[in-house]
Amino acid sequence: MHDHNGHHPHHHPHHDHDGMDEDPRHSFTGRKLEPPKVSADMTVTDLIKFYGLTGYNARRLAEAAEILEDMINTNSTVCLTLAGAMTPIGMGRTISAMIEAGFIDWIVATGANVYHDLHFAYGLPxxxxxxxVDDDVLYAKQIVRIYDVYIKELETLQAQDLLVQKDIKERADEIPKNASTADIAYALGKAAKENSRHPEKSFLVKAYENNVPVYMPAIGDSSIGLNMLPLLFEGKGVFPNTILDVAESAAILWKSEKSGGLELGGGVPKNFFQQTGPALYQILKIKEGGQDYLIQLTDARPDTGGLSGATLQEGKSWGKIKTSHRGNVIVYGDSSVYFPLLCSYALSVCKPRKQKQIYAKKDGWVEEMKKIYFANKSGNKKSGKRL
Incomplete structure (x- = not known):
């Protein structure tokens, strides 16, 4: 496998006797480029292999496929991060297929991706x-637009709002009083499983069925958060503690022998997932290392300083990944094109895995982690070490 810099990940730079750098990136040792043949009825696996013999983002996508395959086959804990409006264009069932195969163990999403996913379960237009188009005309017709997707203001959004409010109110006793956003997502998934006409169309239902926690760390920046506003005024419902999200996500990394992520876009989901390394190393001082694998699909640039476009190697300086030299790749382009290809490839070449059932284990992990934190703190005080 070659990493995104075009050199073999296991080759490390060293100097020869003349002091010249022998980094293989600066040598003519790459695979001979032979124009591959395209053929009728190529499978996704054929196409990924074709891409791997070429260059640019086609080759990066083939590298991403290899890393994803490696992640799955080494039984790594795999996180999917969802930024951008993936569910309104129908990506929910693709996510569900990956959950069902045991290839996604936990999810970090924008609240919007959870909210719009539920439209399909409830059969909303x-x-x-x-x-x-002229958006003033659409507004007058009560049509809401997500680029080239239309949603109805009353029949879709406001109908969904009432369902979300009702489900959180009615299930307040089932949701822990000190709730993470994964607890809110679990309750919404359970409600959709029990009450919707098409539960099979929702990734949130599939996550509920397989104990895959779905975190929405920026929950206030979404319609899920907006729908908690009436509950706040009425003094009803349960309001999530997003710092508990920080604890639970850190505990998932702490309990994982190997860990990796498939990031669709950047934003809060990307960083929330990647900051689990610094949470354990910089803050709790429990475990060093960060993620073993990172794949990001993005169109964001690195030179403007935003996290969305930050290179994955840069994350090494923060302790977000184990090494900047291998196991990570950015594929530049559109997640809506690349994500289904990667999923189809994984489903083609990897055997299904047993689900890790993290939702059922997360609370116990946090309690364990808390005990270790206090034990370390007490030990440091007794030994006179500065914290």
Whole structure:
């Protein structure tokens, strides 16, 4: 396998007797480039192999496929991060297929991706629309637009709002009083499983069925958060503690022998997942290392200083990944194109895994982690070490 810098990940730079750098990136030792043949009816696996013999982002996608395969086959704990509006265009069932195969163990999403996923379970109207339009006209017709997707203001959004509010109110006794956003997502998934007409169309239902926790760390920046506003005024419902999200996500990394992520876009989901390394190393001082594998699909640039475009290697300086030299790749382009290809490839070449059932274990892990934190703190005080 070659990493995204075009050199074999196990080759490390060293100097020869003349003091010249022998980094293989600076030598003519790469695979001979032979134009591959395209053929009729190529499978996704064939296409990924084809890409691997070429260059640019086609080759990066083939590297991402190899890393994903490695992640799954080494029984790594795999996190999917969801930024951008993936569910309104119908990606929910693709996520569900990966959950069912045991290839996704936990999810970090924008609240929007959870909210729009539920439209399909409840059979609320979502249609293909157009992007070159007059939005004042759409507003007058009560049509809401996500680029080239149309949603109805009353029949979809406001209908969904009532369902979300009702489900959180009615299930307040089932949700822990000190709840993470994964506890809110679990309750919404359970409600959709029990009450919706098409539960099979929702990744949130599939996550509920397989104990896959779904975190929404920026829950206030979404319709899920907006729907908690009436509950706040009425003094009803349960309001999540997002710092508990920080604890639970750190505990997942702490309990994982190997860990990795498939990041769709950047934003809060990307960083929330990647900051689990610093949470354990910098803050709790329990475990060093960060993630073993990282794949990001993005169109964001690194030179503007935003986290969305930050290179994965940069994360090594923060302790977010084990090494910047291998096991990570950024594929530049559109997640809506790349994600289904990667999923189909994984489903083709990897055997299904037993689900890790992390939702059922997370609370116990946090309690264990808390005990270790206090034991370390007490030990440091007794030994006179500065914290």
């Amino acid at each position: 979502v249609r293909q629309g157009h992007f070159d």
